[in-house]
Amino acid sequence: MNDVIASRFGNCLDPEKIRQFVTVRPEPVSSLAGLQSAIGAEILGDAWKRIYLPNQFSLQFIDEIIGRARLHFSDLFKNEVENRAKVYTPPEVDVAPICLTGLAGVGKSCTLEALRKVMPPPAEFYSDHFAGQVTLVSHWYASAREKISGKSLLSEFIFSDAKSLGGYQRRFIEEARRRANRDGVSLVLLDETQYINTGLGVAKITDILLTLASIGPPAVYVCNYSLVHKLFGRNSEDKQRLLSQPRVMLPDLPGSKDWTDYVDECVRVSDGAIRPGSGDFAAELYRCTFGIKRLSVQLLKQAYIECRNDRRYWVELRDLSRAYRSAAYTSNASEVEELQTQALGSRQSKLRLDLKCPFELPAAYRTNVVEFARAERDQRVISKVFDSSLTEAERSAKKQLEDGTEIVVKKPSRRLAAKKLSKDEQAKAYFDRLDLVTQPHMPKKPS
Incomplete structure (x- = not known):
């Protein structure tokens, strides 16, 4: 036309x-160091919400x-x-x-x-x-x-x-x-x-x-x-x-490139406020959120508050577990656990229909999520069996080691400045030191 x-x-x-x-x-x-932990978490959360990486x-x-x-x-x-x-x-x-x-x-x-x-x-x-x-x-x-x-x-x-x-x-x-x-x-x-x-x-x-x-x-x-x-x-x-x-x-698959890219982008946007370390930070974040982006933002915000309570300015792997067990994330944690239970297929919920997909899911997605959920469950079982097999002394030593990893290293306090002395006091201190150095010592007896 x-x-x-x-x-x-x-x-x-x-x-x-x-x-x-x-x-x-x-x-x-x-520039988050000078802000309160809750305010810094909100600023980080607003930045993480703006991230959009299409899968x-x-x-x-x-x-x-x-x-x-x-x-x-x-x-x-x-x-x-x-x-x-x-x-x-x-x-x-x-x-x-x-x-x-x-x-x-x-x-x-x-x-x-x-x-x-x-x-x-x-x-x-x-x-x-x-x-x-x-x-x-x-x-x-x-x-x-x-x-x-x-x-x-x-x-x-x-x-x-x-x-x-x-x-x-x-x-x-x-x-x-x-x-x-x-x-x-x-x-x-x-x-x-x-x-x-x-x-x-x-x-x-x-x-x-x-x-x-x-x-x-x-x-x-x-x-x-x-x-x-x-x-x-x-x-x-x-x-x-x-x-x-x-x-x-559906949420991104655990271990997929889409999920890994999203976590890497969250780390980049934080500008040092997240330090994944040597552990599998992406896998732990997935375990705590089931790969849901909104829950990831809420968990990371709470993890930032937890690290500030620990007198740090960066989130580490251990902060995710603390945030997962926090009061602010309790309702979300129950939903994540329900989704993991449904993925394992051991119990179908009739009350939480908002978490149950009404359509048939792809077989590949079910297989991948089930494998991740089973691996996570097996890891928890192994950890529980290991702890229960320890003796009282071994359990106490293990607790001391775990507590030792969470000690915050403090900077040594500065030595107080020397007291300013008058000229007479300085002369007296000099002669006292001179007498102490020149004082004869008795020789040691032979053994």
């Missing part, structure tokens, strides 16, 4: 270019969604006659939205934010058919906060800068379809659906999600496991629409 339309999605990005475009590496934090799943997901948006845009502007027809008489379309789900804090919203960066920016489109110019918008984004119905969701999309219309929800859907076709909207995103999971019945939640799917462009909604479990209780017609395209975002 014109050059703006032809080049709208013409800049194809491969996964490696997407990685370079969305990666966020904050500047290192410095393989995120790159593939972003690449897929951009491809779907490109296909929709090409079909929407295939020719001018069909485009005008879709604007004046928008067809009824019911797409199957993509459900991006995963554990809380695993990085779903960050992936959605990275996707929005890659989508084309707004562009001005001129046509003889419309009076003036039309601003092309690549995607619509909304948060589920304070959404109580599908009508309130549509109002944010189409009436954000104009007076809202009255009437039934049907009128809102028709207007949303017309504006989406006119403005070239190729993707609809709904984030933070956990906020519609509390206080509203599952029927209301289903209505909001079905409204999202009825606009026309490809749609993505982000949700936690708990909401998916609720949707599994709906009728088959709702499940077929809302749960037919799940994308499960």
